[in-house]
Amino acid sequence: MSTVTIKDVAARAGVSPKTVSRVINGEEHVRPAVREAVMKVVTELAYRPNAFARGLSSARSFLVGLFFDQPSTGYAADLQRGAIVRCRELSHHLIVEPVDRSLPDWMAKLAATLQELRLAGVILTPPICDWPDLLDLLEEHDVPVVRIAPGQALERTPYVRMDDRAAARELTDHLLGLGHRDIAFIRGNPTHSAAVARWEGFSDAMRAAGIAVPARRVMQGDFSFRTGLAAAEALLGSGDIPTAIFACNDEMALATLVVAMRHGIAVPQQLSITGFDDAEIARIAWPQLTTVRQPNPEMAAAAISMLVGGGGSAPGPIELPYSLVVRDSSGPPPPQATE
Amino acid sequence: MSTVTIKDVAARAGVSPKTVSRVINGEEHVRPAVREAVMKVVTELAYRPNAFARGLSSARSFLVGLFFDQPSTGYAADLQRGAIVRCRELSHHLIVEPVDRSLPDWMAKLAATLQELRLAGVILTPPICDWPDLLDLLEEHDVPVVRIAPGQALERTPYVRMDDRAAARELTDHLLGLGHRDIAFIRGNPTHSAAVARWEGFSDAMRAAGIAVPARRVMQGDFSFRTGLAAAEALLGSGDIPTAIFACNDEMALATLVVAMRHGIAVPQQLSITGFDDAEIARIAWPQLTTVRQPNPEMAAAAISMLVGGGGSAPGPIELPYSLVVRDSSGPPPPQATE
C-alpha cells in the first residue's frame, strides 16, 4: 500500500493540489464539475489526507483530548463512549490523557502534551474541570475547552451540564411522596460540585416539606463504594434507622444495599435506597436501584460538537435533561414508621 | 505563548537545527559538551518538538491505537488504564478507536483512520484480536500490532496473554480441594478464545479428578450479566442444584449470586460461586467473589512496550502470571451433599 497523496489525486484529476485541498475541505470557489471530478478520483484512489501534514500546515489537528482524573470508573467510561462516537461522526479522534495531580510535575507534563499535540480542543470532566490552575494552563495554551458538569467559574468556558440540584429535589420528592419523613443522606466527594448540588437539592425538598434533617442522618462519603459502606454502617448499625437513604451516587447506594442485607434489613420493605447516575450497577443490583439517569454519553457528545462543530466561537452553555428512574429499591415506608 | 521551535533552540545554542534534533532524539555523534548545551536551552525555553512535524518528516507518529469492540466494560477500562500509563512513560499518546462490525463500512472507516493517522502501533483486544479480516487490514497498512489474549493465528503477530486454561484448572482444583464434586459451569462468549480456554481448563481438572460433568450442569452464557442470570436460573431454578458454580467471568458470577439470593440459597454455605477476571464488582459483591486475577493493566502496558519500546523488530509473545484470589463466595459444600 504505497501512500496516496494529494499530488496523486491532483495529477489524476488534472488539477492542482490546491484545488484538491479545496474540494476535500469543502471550500467554495470550485466549479461543480471540477469538484465532482476530484471527488471521483478521491474515491477511486481511496485518498485520505494525512492528518500530520494537515496539522502542520494549518492549525487544526483533528485530535480532541479527553482529560481524566481517574480513567477507570463507569462514569468516565460512559463519557468516553459518547465522546468517541461523536468524534468519529465528525472525523476527529479522541486522545485520552490522565491528569494526575499527585505527580509533582503534572502541569509541566500536560503543558508538554499540549505543545506536542496541538489539540483541537479539550474536554474536562469532574472533578478536574474545577481546577483553576488547569484552566489557566489551557487558557495560556489557547486550547478551546468545554467542561462537563463544572461547579465553579462557570463564566470561564462553555460547558455541558445537567441540573443536579433539581434532579436531587425531584428524587427526594419521590421519597416524600411515598410517605417517607425520616430520610438520611450520604454525601459525595465535596470537591465534585455535583455532590454539593445534590445535597442542596435534597435540602431544598426537605425544607419545602417542612422536615428538619438532623446531623446524625447526614454522612460524608466520597462517591466510592468503600466510603459508602462506612456511611451506611453508621446509619444502619444502631437500632435507630431511617426509613429511606438517599445516596449521592449509585456506587454508595449499592454499598448501602449490601450493608442493609448484612443487617437483615429488607429493601424496600423496611428501607428505601436511592442512588444517582444510573450506572450499570444500578441495574445489576438486586433489587434494582431507583436512581437518576444522567445523560453522560449525550453530554460528552454535546461537548465534542461544541468543540469541533462549533467553529471558532464557542457557543454558550448547554443543559441536558435528566430523568428519574424508579425501580425496585424504593417503596413506601414500613407502617410502624409512619407518624 | 508564541511557539518555541527547533530553530529557536538552535539559534540560542549556537548550533544547527539538525544537531538539536539529534540531541532530543538521543542520537549519537554529538559531543557531550554540545549535547549538554542544547539540553540546557531546551529546558530554558521549555521546548517540545511538534508531533505533527515529527510525524510528517519521519514515519513515527507517537500515537498508539487501542482498538475496542465495546469500550464500556470494566475489562476494557482496565486495559486502557494500563496502556495509558505506559504510553505516558514512553511519551506516546493513546488513541481509542471503536471497531464496530455492525457498520457496513467498518473496514473502510478503519482504513481511513489508519491512513490519516500513521499510528506507531495498534493494540487489539478480545474479541476483535481474532478477526482475520482486521488482521489482514492492519497488515496491509504495515501497522505493527500486538494482540492481547488472542486465541487464533498466534503466529501472525506478537501478543500478550495469560494462561487461562491453567488458571481455570487451578480454580477448579480449589473447588475440588474444598470437597466439591457437583460443579456446574457457565460458559462465556464462544467467540472469545479465553472462554474456550477456561472451559478446557475446567474440563482438564474435572477429568483429572475422575468426575464426569453432565450436560445439564453446563450452561452457555456470553459474559454478560443478562445471560448469567438466565444460566443461573436454569441451574438453580429446580430442586436439583449443584454445590458449586464456576462462572466464566465475574459479571456472570455476580448474576449467579443474585439468582441464588432470590432463591434463598446461602452463599457459600449451600452454594459456592467463583468468577474470573477479578473485576471491580468482584470486590463490591457480597459475599466477595473468589476469582482469578487477570493482569489486565499489566498486559496492556506490556503490549505498549512491545510496540513502542521494542524498536523495529517486534519481540515474541509474552505470558504474564495470573493469581488465584480466594474470597468469601467459595467454601466447603454442605455436609448432606458430600457423597
Add this chain to the structure above:
DNA sequence: TCTTGTGTTGACATCGTTGTCACGATCCGG
C-alpha cells in the same frame, strides 16, 4: 470598448522536523 468586479485556479512559500549527504576535523596505522 474599456473598466471593474467576481469567481476560479494554480504557483509558491510555508508549517517544524528529520533523512541524506557532504564537508572538515580528528584519529589511527604504516
Add this chain to the structure above:
DNA sequence: CCGGATCGTGACAACGATGTCAACACAAGA
C-alpha cells in the same frame, strides 16, 4: 608524515498538506 577511516556537524531537500497571492476567465456596468 601521509592516507584513509571515523567522528561531528550543518546545508538542503524532503514529508504532505494549506495560506497567500497573483493570474486568468468571464460577466456586468460605464
